[in-house]
Amino acid sequence: MGLPSANDYSEDTAQIIDREMKEILDSQYEVAKGILMRHKNTLDKGAALVLKEENIEGNRLKKLLEADRKGQRSKTEGGTKGGSKAKPRKTNADTGQ
Numbered sequence: 001m002g003l004p005s006a007n008d009y010s011e012d013t014a015q016i017i018d019r020e021m022k023e024i025l026d027s028q029y030e031v032a033k034g035i036l037m038r039h040k041n042t043l044d045k046g047a048a049l050v051l052k053e054e055n056i057e058g059n060r061l062k063k064l065l066e067a068d069r070k071g072q073r074s075k076t077e078g079g080t081k082g083g084s085k086a087k088p089r090k091t092n093a094d095t096g097q
Helices: 011-038 040-053 058-077
Strands: none
Touching: 011 040, 040 058
């Protein structure tokens, strides 16, 4: 098994694979960027803490992340006028898994 060699498929197939891979990577880049933007405040606080103290111990990091989760929850539970706002879909990156 292993990776196929260049002779195992045509140039047309290689171009299709390349296009599909680019679409997957571009899509997942946008997902990752969205997660980082939703948690920007927490990332900034964590970065400031690391710059100030050079490290973050487990309990301190846990408190920072819990505060972020509570903040995200309160934003989605508030809803909007004229209807409810859908909750963002949880991903493995959001849950730290």
